[in-house]
Amino acid sequence: MGTFIAIVLAAVLTNNFITAKTYGICPFLGVSKKTSSAAGMGIAVTLVMVLATLVTYPIYTYVMVPLKIEFLEIIFFIFIIASLVQMLEKIIQKVSPTLYGAMGIYLPLITTNCAVLGVTELLIGDMSAILGTASMNIGWAVIYSLFAGLGFTLVMIIMSGMREKLNYYKTPKALSGFPIAMVTACFICMAFYVFSLISI
Amino acid sequence: MNKYKKITLDGLIYQNPTFMLVLGTCPTLGLISSAFSSMGMGLTVLVVLTLSNIIISALRKVIPGAVRIPCYIVIIATLVTFARMFLEKFVPDLYDSLGGFLALIVVNCIILGRAEAFANKNGVLESAVDGVANGLGFTLALTIMGVICEFLGKGSLFGLQIMEFKIGMLATPAGAFLVYGICIAVFVYIIDGFERWRRVKANKLARENLLNAKEAA
Numbered sequence: 172m173g174t175f176i177a178i179v180l181a182a183v184l185t186n187n188f189i190t191a192k193t194y195g196i197c198p199f200l201g202v203s204k205k206t207s208s209a210a211g212m213g214i215a216v217t218l219v220m221v222l223a224t225l226v227t228y229p230i231y232t233y234v235m236v237p238l239k240i241e242f243l244e245i246i247f248f249i250f251i252i253a254s255l256v257q258m259l260e261k262i263i264q265k266v267s268p269t270l271y272g273a274m275g276i277y278l279p280l281i282t283t284n285c286a287v288l289g290v291t292e293l294l295i296g297d298m299s300a301i302l303g304t305a306s307m308n309i310g311w312a313v314i315y316s317l318f319a320g321l322g323f324t325l326v327m328i329i330m331s332g333m334r335e336k337l338n339y340y341k342t343p344k345a346l347s348g349f350p351i352a353m354v355t356a357c358f359i360c361m362a363f364y365v366f367s368l369i370s371i
Numbered sequence: 372m373n374k375y376k377k378i379t380l381d382g383l384i385y386q387n388p389t390f391m392l393v394l395g396t397c398p399t400l401g402l403i404s405s406a407f408s409s410m411g412m413g414l415t416v417l418v419v420l421t422l423s424n425i426i427i428s429a430l431r432k433v434i435p436g437a438v439r440i441p442c443y444i445v446i447i448a449t450l451v452t453f454a455r456m457f458l459e460k461f462v463p464d465l466y467d468s469l470g471g472f473l474a475l476i477v478v479n480c481i482i483l484g485r486a487e488a489f490a491n492k493n494g495v496l497e498s499a500v501d502g503v504a505n506g507l508g509f510t511l512a513l514t515i516m517g518v519i520c521e522f523l524g525k526g527s528l529f530g531l532q533i534m535e536f537k538i539g540m541l542a543t544p545a546g547a548f549l550v551y552g553i554c555i556a557v558f559v560y561i562i563d564g565f566e567r568w569r570r571v572k573a574n575k576l577a578r579e580n581l582l583n584a585k586e587a588a
Contacts, residue, residue: 197396
């Protein structure tokens with residue numbers, strides 16, 4: 172139970188993907204103009220992150236490590252993620268056209284999202300700082316990626332709320348667009364930075 | 372020659388991948404707290420981008436259009452794997468400081484973006500020049516921001532302690548966002564001002580020429 176709480180706190184607050192690791196900034200800046208689209212993107216990323224971990228972690232531990240082909244991890248992982256996203260898009264299109272209408276446009280973008288490749292690379296690396304004495308297994312890996320995705324969604328939603336309010340104010344011409352969004356993100360990061368001072 | 376000058380200027384200034392197009396933001400924000408690692412990241416991307424541009428433009432007639440993106444990704448992922456092995460063996464300091472961002476060069480939008488927008492339409496030499504120009508634009512932008520962040524945030528430059536005074540916030544991701552945002556704004560402001568100045572000068576010259584022509588007539 173202790174490990175579970177440590178993983179959840181680390182993934183959502185202290186090691187949040189956007190505010191502490193700066194993974195997945197492209198969708199964070201690009202798709203955060205409206206809360207509905209930010210939430211859709213966040214959920215889509217979470218889904219792909221969990222599925223990618225479910226596939227890549229066993230393949231790495233049970234196929235690539237025994238065969239001593241760890242150096243091929245980048246090529247393997249990016250291909251698994253790309254085909255997974257393509258497959259997911261087709262399945263959602265067939266099963267639920269409504270969901271596809273809400274989420275479908277974000278799915279192709281996710282292939283080149285650092286957050287997905289980032290989480291798979293992170294999980295096969297050294298995670299002892301978060302896990303403590305417990306050893307890494309597929310269960311913890313999936314829980315970590317699920318909550319990292321939820322943390323990503325949380326920051327996306329906070330950011331989109333702030334950007335919707337920002338539309339009511341006049342900004343200087345040079346600052347409008349990306350620069351003001353980044354200054355806004357700076358304040359979110361500062362708020363989240365406080366969590367990293369907590370030691371569990 | 373004029374063509375190469377235009378490609379170089381576009382990559383370095385007018386379509387600078389970091390400041391004008393805001394691409395490849397993840398490694399930028401993650402690494403600019405240290406000038407050494409941000410410059411190392413820039414140079415790694417420069418090499419990978421140039422090689423991928425050369426290979427993709429050489430193979431542009433062979434790769435079928437429908438499956439071009441997976442083909443590009445395989446080429447880029449192979450190059451990144453090579454770069455990672457090279458850095459691990461020969462520059463272990465840089466390898467450690469880049470951490471996870473080294474593998475994430477595969478999904479860096481600049482490399483795939485240049486492949487899609489330039490290398491699959493142009494010859495090998497133009498693509499090589501474009502790769503070097505864009506890579507240099509990225510490296511310069513990252514180094515400038517890395518120096519600012521490290522100097523103000525840690526009081527050091529390239530790991531060398533210079534002053535006691537420091538604003539610790541600038542060495543965290545929050546400071547990276549702030550410095551990046553302000554740098555984009557300043558860059559855009561300067562480029563806009565320069566363009567306006569050039570337009571005014573050109574107009575003035577045209578008007579003078581017209582007056583001279585009238586007087587002569």
